Amino acid sequence: MKVDEITLYLRNHASDKFKQNVVKLGIPEEHTFGVPTPELRKLAKKLPKEKAFLIELWSTNYHECKILSVLALEPNECTEADINMLMDGIISWDLCDLFCKTILIKRPDFDQNITKWISSDQLFYKRAAFSLIASTSTHAALTIDEIKAYLELIANYSEDERLLVKKAASWALRELGKTSEASKELSVLTAKTMLKQASKAKQWVAKDALKELETLVAVSGRTRLISSKSAMGKQVNAISEK
Template sequence: MTLGRAASTPEIVAHLETLRNETNIEGMSRFGIATETALGISNPDLQKLAKTIGRDHRRALELWQTGLREARMLAIYTADPKIMTKPEVMAWAADFASWEIVDAAADLLTETPYWRELILEFAGDHREFVRRAAFSMIAGATVHNKNEPDAAIIAFLPLIERHAGDDRNFVKKAVNWALRNIGKRNGTCHAPALALAEKLAASEDRTARWIGKNALRELTSDKILARLKA
C-alpha cells in the first residue's frame, strides 16, 4: 500500500498492520517499552512514514485514539503543537503508560505555547508517567528551546529538588535526566545545577542521593567540563 498526504486513519492503521514484526516486539520489551499494543515497527521507520503522510493535526488525534503504539508514535510525529489545545494534551496524558511514548510526546509538548504551564501541572500530578512527562519536558526544553533564557531554565531546579525523593523508577530517572541536562546546557546553568547535585548527593533520602550522585558524576567529568570551557 502506498500512502500519501491524503491517507486516512484507517488506511494508515491497515498499512501499519502489514508491517508487524514479532521479533522487534520481543526486542522492545527488553528495553522496558510497553508492547501490549505494539506492532514492532522501529521509530526510524515510523519517522519516515510520518514525513510521507505529512502533518495533519485532526488525523493525529484520530491516530492516538486507536491505542496502537505505532499509531500513537505517528500521532506525536504528525500533530501540530501550535494548535494543540490543553484539553487535547490532557486527554493524551491520561493515556501515558510507557516511557517511550512519554518522552516522544514531551518533545512535541515543549513546542506548545503553554509548555511551561504543562510542566508545573504534570509535576504536580501523582501519576508516574504524567510526572515523568514534566521532567522529560524540562530535559528536552533545556536542549531544544535554545531561545529560552538561562534564568528560566535554572528556575526549574527547585521543582527538581521538590520531586527528587520520588522513588518510582520512571520518575527518578527523568528527574535525574532533567538535572543533568540543565547542568550541561552552558557555564551559566552548570554552577547552580552542580550545587543542587551536591546537595542531593548528601541527602539522607536514598532516591535523592542517587539522583545527586549520578548527576554529580557527569557534571564533574572531564568531558563535560572541557565542553563548557570551549
Template sequence: MALSRASTADEVVAHLRTLASEENRAGMARFGIATDRALGIPNAVLNPIARQVKRDHVRAAALWATVIREARLLAILTDEPSQVKRTQIDAMAAEFDSWEIVDHTAHLVCEARLAHEIIPAYAADEREFVRRTAFSTIATAAMHLKKEPDDTFVAWLGLVEAHAGDSRNFVKKAANWALRQVGKRSLTLHAPALAVAEKLAASSAKTAQWIGKDAVRELTDPKTLERLKAKTR
C-alpha cells in the same frame, strides 16, 4: 498504496500492520516499552513515515484514538503544534502507560509552547507517567528551546529538588535526566545545576542521593566542561 499527506488514519494504520514484527515486539519489552498494543515497528521505520505523511492535526487525533503504539507515536510526530492545546495533552496524559510515549510527547509540549503550563502542573501530579512528563519536558526544553532564558531553567531545578524523593523508576530517571540536561545547557546554568546535584548527592534519602551522584558524575566530567566552554568561544 504509497502513503502521502492525503493518507487517512485508516490507511496509515493499514500500512503499519503490514510492517508488524513479533520478534521486534518481544525485543521492545526488554527496554520497558509497553507492548500489549504494539505492532513491533522500530522508530527508525516510523520516523520516515512521519516525514512522508507530514502534519495533520485531525488525522493525528484519529491515530491517537486507535491506541496502537505505533499509531500513537505517529500521532505525536505528525500533529500540528499550533493546534495543540493544554486540554489535549491532559487527555493524552491520562492514558500514558509507557516512558517512550511520554518522552515523545515532551517534544510536542515544547513545540506547542506549553512547557510553562505543563511542567509545574505535571510535576505536582502523583501519577507516575504524568510526573515523568514534567521532567522529560524539562530535559527536552533544555536541549531544544534555545531562546528560553536561564531563569526559567533555574526555577525548574527547584522542581527537580522538590521531587527528588520520588523513588518510582520512571520518575527518578527523568528527574536525573532533567538535572543533567539543564547543567549541560550553558556555563551559566552549570553552576546552579551542579549545586542542586551536590545537595542531593549528600542527602540521606537513597533516591535523591542516586539522582544527585549520577548528575555530579556527568556535570564534573572534564569532557562535559570542555564542551560547555566551547559553546562560549
C-alpha cells in the same frame, strides 16, 4: 489515506524481534506491531496533518499509531483537552519523552505544564515535567535565573522512588548543567546538596547526575558542554595534554 490503510502498512513492516523490544517498555503485546522508529518517522512525513484524523489514529491504541500521531500533530493546534487526553493515553517512557520533545516543548505554554505536573502522583505526568525541563535547556537560551528556578524544582520534587521518574529528574539535572560553565557549577551544587538529604530517591538522582556533570567540559565551536568521556571530549583532553 485511511487509518486501516496505515495499520495494514504497519503490519506489513513489523518485526517480531522489534516487537519484543517494545513489549519490554511495558506496552501490551496486543497493542504493538513491532515497527522500528526510523520506519515510523518516514511514514509520519506522508500522513495527512488534519488533527481529527491523527486523533483517530491515536485512538486505535496501537503504540506505533500513537507515535505517528505525535510526530504529525501540529503543536499549536492541540487544545488543553487534547493534551490531557493524549497524556492519559501514554503508558511508556519513550512515548512520554517523544510527546514532550515533539509537541509540548514547542507550545508557548509549556512551562505551565512543568509547574502543574511536577507534583503529580501520576507516573507519566510527573516524568513529563522533568522531561520538559530537560528539553527546555536544548530548545531555548535560558537565563541563570531560569536555570536556578528549574534546579529548585528538581531539588524539591525528585523525592519520587519510581525509577522512570528518577531517571527523568537526573536527565533534567544533567541537561541543565550542559548549558554553560556557570550552569554546570549550579547543577553540581544542587546535586551535592541533594546527596545530603534524607530522601533515598533524591540521593539516587544526585549520584546518577554527578556521574556526567563532573565530567562536562567546554569545546570550541559548541554552545553546550559535553562529557570528557565522549569521543569528542576525549579528543579535547588529548589535545590539552600535549
